[in-house]
Amino acid sequence: MDDNGIIQLYWDRNDQAIKVTSDKYGHYCKAIARNILNNEEDAEECVNDTYLNAWNSMPTHWPEQLATFLGKITRNLAFNRYKRCML
DSSP states (O other), X not given: OOHHHHHHHHHTTOXXXXXXXXXXXXXXXXXXXXXXXXXXXXXXXXXXXXXXXXXXXXXXXXXXXXXXXXXXXXXXXXXXXXXXXXX
């Protein structure tokens, strides 16, 4: 499925959006989180939080580049988790 189709699923509030996003971008997002956190479980949690954040933000924002949009969310979540763990 192309990115516009995936984004439309989010806008339609279709649960399939999460599965399709995971299938297409799950490894990409997990690699970002894993490179920052160096922890498999924390990376997986960040990826799941990425899907939730995407779900909550899509109805008001249509991203031009879905991969970049998801990567930015994942990166920010991973950095926030890293900062919490360092304190």
